[in-house]
Amino acid sequence: MAGHKKVSTVQPVLLSVADVAIQLGVCRQTVYTLIYKHGLPSMLVGRMRKVHPDSLNGWLKERERLLA
Numbered sequence: 001m002a003g004h005k006k007v008s009t010v011q012p013v014l015l016s017v018a019d020v021a022i023q024l025g026v027c028r029q030t031v032y033t034l035i036y037k038h039g040l041p042s043m044l045v046g047r048m049r050k051v052h053p054d055s056l057n058g059w060l061k062e063r064e065r066l067l068a
Contacts, residue, residue: 014043014050023056038063 012019020031020040032049034040041055 014045014052015056017049017051020051020056 015023017028017031017035021028024031031040035042035049035051040051040059042049042051044050
């Protein structure tokens, strides 16, 4: 069995900036702009900025409501 790598099927509890960028179809810098200038909720975990999926979805729904 040497050489077989296990692939996790568990969804991460927190999203990285890169994960958020992929989900939104934007670049990482845009995600940082959304965090620091537009109030996208995030937290530091160690030295990495992370976003909870529920916070991202709630923030998007609120932005949609405000901009509609």
